[in-house]
Structure formats: structure tokens, C-alpha cells
Amino acid sequence: xxxxxxxxxxxxxxxxxxxxxxxxxxxxxxxxxxxxxxxxxxxxxxxxxxxxxxxxxxxxxxxxxxxxxxxxxxxxxxxxxxxxxxxxxxxxxxxxxxxxxxxxxxxxxxxxxxxxxxxxxxxxxxxxxxxxxxxxxxxxxxxxxxxxxxxxxxxxxxxxxxxxxxxxxxxxxxxxxxxxxxxxxxxxxxxxxxxxxxxxxxxxxxxxxxxxxxxxxxxxxxxxxxxxxxxxxxxxxxxxxxxxxxxxxxxxxxxxxxxxx
Amino acid sequence: xxxxxxxxxxxxxxxxxxxxxxxxxxxxxxxxxxxxxxxxxxxxxxxxxxxxxxxxxxxxxxxxxxxxxxxxxxxxxxxxxxxxxxxxxxxxxxxxxxxxxxxxxxxxxxxxxxxxxxxxxxxxxxxxxxxxxxxxxxxxxxxxxxxxxxxxxxxxxxxxxxxxxxxxxxxxxxxxxxxxxxxxxxxxxxxxxxxxxxxxxxxxxxxxxxxxxxxxxxxxxxxxxxxxxxxxxxxxxxxxxxxxxxxxxxxxxxxxxxxxxxxxxxxxxxxxxxxxxxxxxxxxxxxxxxxxxxxxxxxxxxxxxxxxxxxxxxxxxxxxxxxxxxxxxxxxxxxxxxxxxxxxxxxxxxxxxxxxxxxxxxxxxxxxxxxxxxxxxxxxxxxx
Ligand SMILES: Cc1cc2nc3c(=O)[nH]c(=O)nc-3n(C[C@H](O)[C@H](O)[C@H](O)COP(=O)(O)OP(=O)(O)OC[C@H]3O[C@@H](n4cnc5c(N)ncnc54)[C@H](O)[C@@H]3O)c2cc1C
Ligand SMILES: Cc1cc2nc3c(=O)[nH]c(=O)nc-3n(C[C@H](O)[C@H](O)[C@H](O)COP(=O)(O)OP(=O)(O)OC[C@H]3O[C@@H](n4cnc5c(N)ncnc54)[C@H](O)[C@@H]3O)c2cc1C
Numbered sequence: 006x007x008x009x010x011x012x013x014x015x016x017x018x019x020x021x022x023x024x025x026x027x028x029x030x031x032x033x034x035x036x037x038x039x040x041x042x043x044x045x046x047x048x049x050x051x052x053x054x055x056x057x058x059x060x061x062x063x064x065x066x067x068x069x070x071x072x073x074x075x076x077x078x079x080x081x082x083x084x085x086x087x088x089x090x091x092x093x094x095x096x097x098x099x100x101x102x103x104x105x106x107x108x109x110x111x112x113x114x115x116x117x118x119x120x121x122x123x124x125x126x127x128x129x130x131x132x133x134x135x136x137x138x139x140x141x142x143x144x145x146x147x148x149x150x151x152x153x154x155x156x157x158x159x160x161x162x163x164x165x166x167x168x169x170x171x172x173x174x175x176x177x178x179x180x181x182x183x184x185x186x187x188x189x190x191x192x193x194x195x196x197x198x199x200x201x202x203x204x205x206x207x208x209x210x211x212x213x214x215x216x217x218x219x220x221x222x223x224x225x226x227x228x229x230x231x232x233x234x235x236x237x238x239x240x241x242x243x244x245x246x247x248x249x250x251x252x253x254x255x256x257x258x259x260x261x262x263x264x265x266x
Numbered sequence: 267x268x269x270x271x272x273x274x275x276x277x278x279x280x281x282x283x284x285x286x287x288x289x290x291x292x293x294x295x296x297x298x299x300x301x302x303x304x305x306x307x308x309x310x311x312x313x314x315x316x317x318x319x320x321x322x323x324x325x326x327x328x329x330x331x332x333x334x335x336x337x338x339x340x341x342x343x344x345x346x347x348x349x350x351x352x353x354x355x356x357x358x359x360x361x362x363x364x365x366x367x368x369x370x371x372x373x374x375x376x377x378x379x380x381x382x383x384x385x386x387x388x389x390x391x392x393x394x395x396x397x398x399x400x401x402x403x404x405x406x407x408x409x410x411x412x413x414x415x416x417x418x419x420x421x422x423x424x425x426x427x428x429x430x431x432x433x434x435x436x437x438x439x440x441x442x443x444x445x446x447x448x449x450x451x452x453x454x455x456x457x458x459x460x461x462x463x464x465x466x467x468x469x470x471x472x473x474x475x476x477x478x479x480x481x482x483x484x485x486x487x488x489x490x491x492x493x494x495x496x497x498x499x500x501x502x503x504x505x506x507x508x509x510x511x512x513x514x515x516x517x518x519x520x521x522x523x524x525x526x527x528x529x530x531x532x533x534x535x536x537x538x539x540x541x542x543x544x545x546x547x548x549x550x551x552x553x554x555x556x557x558x559x560x561x562x563x564x565x566x567x568x569x570x571x572x573x574x575x576x577x578x579x580x581x582x583x584x585x586x587x588x589x590x591x592x593x594x595x596x597x598x599x600x601x602x603x604x605x606x607x608x609x610x611x612x613x614x615x616x617x618x619x620x621x622x623x624x625x626x627x628x629x630x631x632x633x634x635x636x637x638x639x640x641x642x643x644x645x646x647x648x649x650x
Contacts, residue, residue, distance in 0.1 A: 192285050195315035195328060198277055 006057035006155065008050040009110055009119045011064055011137070012043040012078060014071040015127040028233045030127070039074045042122025044081075045183050048190040050120050051082035053155065060084040062113055066094055066105050072206040080193035080201035087113070093211040096223035099128070103136030105221045108214040110141060118160065119180040123148050131182070138180035146173050150186040267557060269564050275337055278330070281314060282341035286349075294346040297470035298616055301462070303426050304349045304470050311342075311353055312382025320357045322364065325376035331571035332505070336512035336563060343516025344523075347620040348470035350516060352384075354509040355422040355471075358628075359385025361502040362431040362447050366490040371449060375429055386427035387506075388418040388476050389499055396633045398433075398499065399442040403478060405434040407492075411485045412436070412448065414478040417460070420627075424474030425459040428452045432476070433499055436492045445495025449487040456481030467619030504581045507628050508570065511563045511584040514592035514624040518559060521592075521617045522552045525599035528606060528614075545602050552595045559588040579641035582634040589624035589631060596621040 017038035022031040039047075050061040063078040065071045066089040075086035089109055097105065110119060119138075124131035131147070138145030151163040153172065161174045165184060193201075211221055218224060243259075245252040260266045271279065289310055297304055311317065319334045321327025328334075335357055343350035360379050363371055379385055394400035403416025414434055418424075430450045437444030450457060460475025489498055526549055529539035539545050566584040570577050596618035600607035607614045625631045 192289070192310060192314045193281065194313060195278055195281065195318065197315075198281065199274075 006053050006059040006118065007116045008053055008059065008061045009064060009113060009116045010043070010047045010050040010061060010078070010083065011106055011119065011121045011133070012047065012074060013040045013065060013122075013125050013128075013133075014038070014067050014074045015040045015125055023233045023235075025234065028230050037070065037074070039077065040122050040125045040127075042124060042126075042183065042185065044190040045185050045187050046120040046122050047078055047081065047083060048188045049152065049183055050118075051191075052188065053118070053152070054082070054084075057156065059117070062087065062116075064089065064106065064109055064113070066090070066097070066102060066109075069208070072208070075206045076201040076204055077193070078201075079204045080197040081191055082197065086204070086206050088206050088208045089210075089214065090208050091210040091212075093216075093218065093222050096226060097221060098226035098228045099130050099132040099136060100227045101221050101223075101225035103133050103140055104225055105211070105214065105216055106133065106137050107140035108216040109209060110137070112209070112214050117177045118155070119178070121180065121182045123182045123184050134180055134182040141178075141180070144175035144179040146175055146179065146181045148184045149181045150184050152181075152187075267561070269560075271333075271337070274330075275334060278316070278319060278334060279337040279341055282316065282338040283344075285310065285314060285316075286342050286345035290342065290345045290349055294349070294470075295610070295613070295616070297346070298348065299469075299610075301464070301469045303472045304346075304352060305426070307349055308352060308356075308384060309382060316353070317356065317382050318380045320360060320364070321376050321380040322372075325372055326380040327376065331567070332508050333564060333567035333571055336508050336515075336567045339509050339512040340516040340519070340560075340563075343513045344520040345516075346470065347513050347517050347617075347624075348468040350513050351468055351510075351623075352423060352426075352471045354506070354513060355387065356385045356427070357509055358387045358502065358506040359423070359427060359429060359431050361505050362387070362489050362498050363449065365501055365505065366447070366494070366498050367449075368486075368489075370486065371489065375449060379429065383429055384423055384427040385429040385431070386421055386423035387502065388421045388424070388430055388432045390418060390420050391416065392419050396630055398496070399445075401433060401435060401445065403432070403434040404438065405436050405446060405448060405483070407436065407485070410482060412483045412488065414448070414450070414456070414481040414483055416478050418476040418478075419460075420463065420473055421476050422471060422473055422627075424472060424476050425462070426472045430476065431489070431502070432478075433495045434478075436495075440493065442496045443493050445499075446492045447489040447495045447498040448483050449489060450478075450481070450483050454481050454483060466622060467616070468623055469619075500578070503628055504578050505570070507581040507585040508563060508567050510624055510628045511559070511566070511588035514585075514588040514621065515556070515559050515563050517617050517621050517624070518552070518556045518588070518592040518595040521596045521599040521614060521621075522549070522556055524612070524614050524617070525549060525552065525602050525607075528603045528612070532603075532606070539602065548598050548602050552598060555591045555595055559591040562587050579638055582629065582637045585624075585628065586631045586634050586638070589621070592621040592624050 014037045017036040024031050054061050061083045063083040063086040072088050121134035135145050148164045149162045150165045154161040158177050163170045245255050318328040319330035323329040339350050339354050363375050391401050405412040405414050432448050432450050435444050436446040456479045458477045463473040532539045563584045566580045600614045600618050606612050
């Protein structure tokens with residue numbers, strides 16, 4: 006069972022600040038972490054390997070410092086890791102990200118399953134997984150909460166939906182994205198840590214993966230960020246007084262006045 | 267303070283710290299309240315290779331020394347000393363095999379412990395505590411192996427461990443010289459466990475009686491030779507005592523941190539408690555005691571790791587000093603936090619309860635004072 010796990014490095018904070026001039030994230034002083042959902046993806050990959058043999062390859066597209074995250078991946082059981090890093094990838098939206106990851110997957114070859122997180126905590130779109138499957142022309146299952154069975158060219162999984170669980174089967178190779186119910190990611194081991202210290206993380210450029218320039222980076226992106234801004238916070242509260250009926254009437258008047266109803 | 271830890275030591279210290287914070291902290295109050303053995307956490311420690319650190323490399327270990335073990339125990343104990351002692355008692359149970367085991371015994375048992383099998387050490391009996399020479403458990407040699415009869419009491423990891431080092435008399439007429447050490451597996455016929463003791467502190471750890479009724483132990487499980495039981499015991503305890511001092515050190519560190527945290531936030535008389543001179547004095551006193559204990563514990567651990575032959579005195583000193591610091595610091599920490607310190611919603615009352623045992627087990631502090639005094643007389647008070 007050869008598994009590829011996609012990991013993205015994200016800012017380790019919920020209070021992301023945006024530079025209004027460049028429309029990009031201000032990353033200084035913010036510790037980068039692995040996207041939390043991606044640790045579940047990695048753990049699931051490592052468990053599959055431990056059960057069925059094979060290997061786990063972690064890949065990420067990101068700036069050179071994402072190599073540290075990939076080293077951490079090795080400390081918790083990934084066998085190999087590859088970083089896609091090149092100025093040509095800069096400004097990628099989800100479409101261009103999935104295009105680059107798809108090319109890298111084709112270069113790695115020999116995989117049975119690709120596991121992604123259900124979404125990131127920064128971009129938050131949840132699109133990269135399905136787009137990747139589309140690019141590779143293979144089945145896709147989102148929000149997997151349990152892998153029931155895998156082997157003989159098939160995978161059967163459970164996923165949580167609003168009012169219960171669905172059981173879904175797909176042929177392999179496939180892409181799945183995982184929810185956090187799927188497992189509890191392990192702590193690194195001392196032997197893993199010493200392996201990760203000496204690990205070399207190869208960096209692949211756009212040329213290395215034969216990615217056509219028009220499919221990646223800004224050029225390959227179907228969307229452009231025109232402007233990023235904070236919603237204006239206007240703090241103004243008016244407390245309504247009196248019995249509930251009186252308050253309700255007053256509220257309706259106010260809403261009418263504001264042309265909201 | 268710079269203790270010149272190696273890269274590997276820094277790595278294992280920070281790993282133990284992380285596991286303590288992320289996995290033990292969220293459940294420590296519940297484990298204590300329910301007196302629940304931390305099986306899953308120990309498995310997690312094992313999966314992170316922490317059981318390997320005290321096992322030689324040849325037997326799937328990482329060949330770490332006493333200081334490595336102390337660093338891990340300190341970090342675990344800073345958050346929960348009941349977990350820390352359950353871990354440390356496995357090292358205690360393994361030391362006899364590491365120090366005196368045959369090649370076959372090492373090959374059979376050490377890799378199992380390295381990968382997470384829990385171990386224990388059974389010496390104490392109802393009539394043999396500080397005076398271990400009073401043990402009455404017997405081991406009679408027969409063609410099938412040794413037959414053990416007797417009851418051990420207060421054994422840490424009793425009932426939870428898979429591998430036990432047991433000290434029993436092979437020759438009752440010879441007194442202490444008639445004692446021998448054995449490896450007994452949990453499922454040996456005739457080996458059962460008494461009730462789990464209810465304790466003041468380290469309540470998540472398991473302390474039980476070990477009951478041997480015509481328990482058959484294979485002859486090849488004798489450690490070293492017949493009659494070596496107490497020599498093995500003394501050496502094992504000299505080696506394991508720094509682990510208990512690290513346990514005490516961790517408790518003291520944890521209590522000091524909690525006290526600084528609480529007194530920085532608690533406002534009385536219009537200012538945080540930590541601004542009051544009396545509180546500052548107490549906190550400073552804690553800090554200097556904790557650091558002095560750490561310096562001694564690490565120095566003793568490094569002394570042992572340097573390969574010196576005898577370290578009874580050093581090992582006793584570290585244990586006595588650090589455990590007294592733990593007791594004093596936790597009592598003072600509860601005091602500066604007032605009523606909150608006394609409540610189970612805060613961690614300090616647990617730390618105070620947990621600290622007490624470190625003055626009692628693996629040689630009570632009184633008995634270790636005797637041991638230090640004996641060495642002192644031998645060397646006429648001079649420094650060597
Ligand atoms: C401020 C901001 C504005 C953005 N605006 C837009 C926009 O307007 N249009 C648009 O399309 N995108 C936008 N993005 C998304 C951005 O381009 C994404 O960071 C990137 O394309 C990945 O998408 P995502 O973070 O939503 O990942 P998701 O699709 O949520 O991620 C799902 C999973 O895919 C994998 N994955 C995602 N990215 C990577 C990667 N780089 N390397 C390896 N695996 C990965 C991970 O397993 C992840 O868990 C914006 C992001 C930010 C932070
Ligand atoms: C929670 C717990 C876990 C334990 N785990 C283990 C274990 O894993 N394995 C194991 O073998 N044992 C274990 N023990 C036993 C422990 O080591 C003994 O309790 C300890 O050695 C003291 O013995 P005792 O309780 O019989 O006290 P006693 O020997 O009865 O001592 C009572 C008091 O008298 C003092 N005293 C005794 N003799 C002297 C003396 N000569 N000079 C001055 N003062 C003296 C002692 O210091 C103590 O204050 C454990 C005990 C506890 C409570």
C-alpha cells in the first residue's frame with residue numbers, strides 16, 4: 006500500500022494579518038505549523054503502511070521553510086518527503102495548487118491512495134483534494150471518518166454527513182480527504198526524530214515535474230485576489246428595554262427603519 | 267542554568283515535555299480522581315521510544331544513561347508524577363536484568379521492555395520495609411525450577427506489569443546472604459495479585475500485593491547466582507534512586523510554575539499577589555531550592571554515567587535532597603495560592619499529595635541518611 010499524503014504549512018494562529026498593499030499574509034513572527042487536518046491525513050497513511058506494508062510519501066508545495074514540516078512528517082512515520090518549491094508556483098490558487106500536486110504525484114508514480122486534509126485553516130476552501138483527483142482522473146471521497154477496508158484494488162470508507170454516516174466504496178488509486186474523527190495523530194518517536202534530523206528533503210521545481218507554465222502559479226490560477234480587507238467593525242449597541250412584547254415591537258420598528266425587513 | 271545537555275538529551279527532554287503537555291495534562295486530574303492506571307499514556311511513551319532510553323542498544327534500546335532517564339522522568343513528573351513513577355518503575359524492574367542478567371535473559375526480556383512491556387520490582391513485604399533483610403518469601407529449587415511462596419506488598423506496577431524482578435530467600439539459614447533475585451512473568455502459575463492500595467497521592471499509579479503460592483519459576487530465570495539477591499537489590503536501587511529524585515524534582519518544578527502563574531493573576535489589595543514581598547520571598551525560595559535540587563540530581567546522574575563503580579552516597583543524597591525540596595515547595599505553593607491551592611480544581615493539592623511518597627519509597631529519607639553517614643564515616647568526612 007503506497008500512500009501519498011499532501012501537507013500544507015499554515016500560520017499557527019487564527020489571527021491572520023493581511024498586508025493591505027500586497028494582499029498577502031503577513032507571515033513574520035508567526036510560527037508556521039502543519040495544517041491540523043493534514044496531520045490526520047499523515048497518521049492515517051502511516052497506519053495503512055504499518056498494517057499493509059508499502060511506504061508513505063509526504064508532499065507539500067510551499068516556500069523552502071516548508072521542508073521543516075516535511076522533516077516533522079518523517080519523525081512521525083513518513084518514509085520519504087518531497088517539497089515543491091519554485092517561484093513559478095507563487096500565487097497559486099487552488100486550481101494551480103492541484104495542478105502542481107498532480108504533476109508531482111505523476112512523477113512519484115506507484116501509488117494506491119492519496120490522502121489530503123478536508124480543508125486548510127488558512128485558505129479554507131477544501132478544493133485542492135477534489136481538484137487533484139479530477140486532474141489525475143481518479144475517484145475522490147471527501148470527509149472520510151473511517152477507512153473500513155482497503156485492498157484488492159478497492160477502498161471502503163465511512164464519512165460523516167449531516168444526519169448520519171455514509172459508507173462509500175471506490176476503486177484504487179483514489180484521493181480521499183479526511184476529517185479529524187478518523188484518528189488521533191501520534192507523537193514523534195525518538196528514532197523518528199533522529200531519522201528526520203538527518204533526512205534530506207528533495208526540492209522539485211516546476212521543470213522537475215514537467216508542469217506547463219500556464220497551469221501553475223499566478224498564470225495557472227483561475228482566480229485573482231483583487232483586494233483583501235478587514236470588515237469594518239462598527240461598535241454601536243442600543244439596549245431595548247421593557248417587557249418582551251414591547252421589545253419585540255420596538256425591534257421590528259428599528260429593522261423596518263433600517264430597511265432590513 | 268546551562269547543564270550542557272547533548273543534542274539527544276535535549277531532544278528527549280523536549281519530546282517528554284510535549285507528551286506531558288499534550289497527552290497527560292488534559293487527563294491528569296481525571297486519572298487521579300478515578301485512581302486509573304495510565305495504560306494508554308504508557309503505551310504512547312513506549313511508541314515514542316521512551317522505554318528504549320534505559321535499555322542498551324544491543325537489545326533494541328537507545329542505550330541512554332541515568333541522566334537521560336532523569337530528564338524524561340522530570341518532564342513527565344512536572345505534569346503528573348503518578349505517570350512518571352509508573353514509567354520509572356519499569357526501569358527499576360529492568361535494572362536487575364540490565365546489570366546482572368545473563369545474555370539469554372537480556373535477549374529474552376530487554377527487547378520486550380524496550381518496546382513497551384511494563385516491568386516491576388518486588389522486594390518489600392509486610393515484615394520487611396526499611397529492613398529488607400526481613401523478607402520471608404522463599405524460593406525452593408526443584409528439578410522443574412524454583413517454587414516461590416510468599417507475599418510482596420506495596421509493589422508499584424503490581425498487576426499491570428508483565429515482567430517482575432522478585433527477591434526471595436533460596437536459603438533461609440543464611441539470612442541476607444541466602445536471598446536471590448528472579449525474573450517472574452505475569453502469567454507464571456501460582457502468581458496472583460492482591461487488592462490495589464488506596465493512597466494519598468500518585469493515585470493513578472498501581473500499588474498492589476504480589477502473591478506467590480507454589481509459583482513455579484524456570485531455573486534459568488534466576489538472576490546472577492543464588493545468594494546474590496541483596497547485592498543485586500542494592501545496586502538496582504543505587505541506579506534507580508536518581509529516577510525518584512527526578513520525579514521529586516519534576517513535582518517541585520511543576521508546583522513552582524503553578525504558584526508563579528496563580529500569584530501573578532490573583533489580585534488582592536489592588537495588586538497581584540506576586541507583588542507582595544512575602545510571596546516574592548517564598549517564590550524565590552522555591553526557585554533556589556528547585557535549582558539546587560536540579561543541579562544535584564543532574565550531577566549525580568552524570569557521575570553515574572561517567573562509569574564510577576560505587577555511588578550509593580551520591581544516589582542517596584540526590585533522592586533525599588530532591589524529595590525534601592518537593593515536599594517543602596509543594597506545601598509552600600499551596601500556601602501562597604490560598605484556598606485555590608487547596609481545591610481539587612487546581613493542580614497544587616495533587617502535587618502536594620504526590621510529593622510525600624518521594625520521601626518514603628526506594629529507601630526512606632531516614633534510612634538514606636544512615637547510608638550517607640556510613641559512607642561519611644568510611645571516608646572520614648574527606649572529599650575524594
Ligand atoms: C488570504 C488568502 C486568500 C486566498 N484567496 C484565494 C482565492 O481567491 N482563490 C482561490 O482559489 N484560492 C485562494 N486562496 C487559496 C490559496 O491559494 C490556497 O492556499 C491554496 O491554493 C490551497 O488551498 P486551500 O488552502 O484552500 O487548501 P484546501 O483545498 O482547503 O486543502 C485541502 C487539502 O489539500 C492539501 N493541500 C492544499 N494545499 C496544499 C499545498 N500547497 N501542498 C500540499 N498539499 C496541499 C492538503 O492536504 C489540504 O488539507 C487564498 C488563500 C489565502 C490564505
Ligand atoms: C506507594 C508505594 C510504592 C512502593 N513501591 C515499591 C516497589 O515497587 N517495590 C518495592 O519493593 N517496594 C515498594 N514500596 C515499599 C517502600 O520502599 C517502603 O515502604 C519503604 O522502604 C519503607 O518501608 P516501610 O513502609 O515498611 O516503613 P518502615 O520500614 O516500617 O519505616 C517506618 C518509619 O520508620 C523509619 N525507619 C525505619 N528504619 C529506620 C532506621 N533504621 N533508622 C531511622 N529510621 C528508620 C522510616 O524512615 C519510616 O519513617 C512502595 C511503597 C509505597 C508506599
